[in-house]
Amino acid sequence: MKAAIIGAGPAGLAAAELLSEAGVAVTVLDRMPSPARKLLMAGRGGLNITHTEPLDLFLSRYGAARARLEPAVRAFPPEALRAWCEELGQETFAGSSGRVFPRAMKAAPLLRAWLARLEARGVTLHTRHAWTGWDEDGALVFARPGEEALRLKPDTALLAMGGASWPRLGSDGGWAPILAERGVALAPFAPANMGLLIEWSDHLRDRFAGTPLKRIALSFGGRTVRGEAVVTARGLEGGAVYALSAAIRDAVVAQGEATVFLDLRPDMAEAEVARRVAAPRRGQSLSNHLRRQLALPPVSIALLREGAAPPEAAIKALPLRISGVAGLDRAISSAGGIRLEELDEDYGLRRVPGVFAAGEMLDWEAPTGGHLLTACFATGRAAARGMLRVMGR
Structure with missing residues (x-):
């Protein structure tokens, strides 16, 4: 039995591992010169x-997508993902925030060990193969630089080409028009x-x-997130920002703008802040006074001076x-991609029999913190189990 996997990111490679373990001949194809480029960037x-x-x-x-993703994640939960890393010789550890990292911190050692395991199991990897759809006989067609198009007709196939973020790393959403022509309903990318x-x-x-x-x-929309951020030339980035970014994005789309509130001393009660400010x-300047009394760094004081309110009044709730x-x-x-109702319980496309989809191609989103990668692994493996059922295994 033969399976084709289009996309050599975490979801595709996770499916390839499960399929090859079951004795299926697996071919993985990716349009980029090397696999898992976004994973390497994340690392x-x-x-x-x-x-x-x-x-x-x-x-x-996972918000609104929880019900759909939950069975897959429960079948391959965080502790299973950590055990899998350990099997590949990559010890993991949890930071004070609960986030889990390989001891090496980077993705390259993990990816090398993973690809070596797949190669040992007979998985074939083809890079620089861009999927262009199906031909009139139902074969998958791949464009190759300087060569004739490749056509494959496997017993089953998985689409795992990622969403539409960081397109220079390979995920540009170029597959969307191909599926739309087949009648697959898609949510707009965001x-x-x-x-x-x-x-x-x-x-x-x-x-x-x-x-x-x-x-x-x-704070935004009744939710407060502690953490860190980075001032950029264009605004703010960082973990605390990303945790609220979906709600802020939706508010900006609906209203044209939004206001978030920045607490520069969340570990100190408002009354204590007021006492110290008073x-x-x-003879000190206000900046030196705030620096001494509240240990505020220069960037925080500069932010306070950006607001319309007196700086000392905005320390606990600076509007941005x-x-x-x-x-x-x-x-x-x-966000966006293949609408979840287009999938059967095994992650098969209802309108394209024998073809499955997993990972960021699907319309779900989650904050950073390991939730994105975990769901990519989990949905890839769930789709692989569906593919095995299609092949009678």
Whole structure:
């Protein structure tokens, strides 16, 4: 029995592993010169592969898509993903935030070990093969630079080509028109886990772009998230931002703008902040006073001066006007793609028999923290089980 997997990212490779373990001849094809480019990019700053939070809380991060993703994630939960890393010789550890990383921090050692295992199991990998659809006989067609198109007619196929974020790494959503022609319903792509656009003053932008904001809290829509962020030339990025970015994005789309509130000292009660601010200055400037009394760094004081309210009144709730969000070219992930109702319980496409889909091609989103990668692995494996059933295995 033969299976074709289009897309050599985590979802596709996870499916290839399960299929090859069952004795299926697997061919993986990817349009990029090398596999898993987005995974490697994610690992540059430390590969956050999953999270240690309780599973029910973990599953809640998938929002409206939870019910659809839950069986797949429960079948391959975070602890199973960590065990899998260990089997590949990549020890993992959990940080103080609960985020889980390989001990090596980077993705390259994990990917090398994974590809070696797949090769040992007979999985064939073809790079620089761009999927262009099906021919009149139902064969999968792949364009190859300088060569005649390749045609494959496997027993079953998996589409795992990613969403539409960071297109230069391979996921550009170019597959969407092909599936739309087959009648597959798609949700429009939108950036997820992206930066916020704020119109800073020239002073703040020129002096503080690239400066981290540590131990802060952001609030929007009744939800508050503690963490860190980074001031950029265009606005804010970082973990605390990404956790709220979906709700902020939707508000900007609906209203044209949004306002978030920044707490510069979330570990200190409002009354204590007020007491310290009211302490005698003894001839100090306001900036030095705030720095001494509240240990505020220069970037925080500069942010306070951006607001319309007196700086000392905004320490616990500095309003920031969000004029937009970063686009797909800079977003960590994307929302949109194949609508979940287009899939059967095995992740098979209802309108294209024998073809399955997994990973970021599907219309779901989650915050950073390991939830994205975990669901890509889990849906890839769930689709592989469906493919095995199609092949009678």
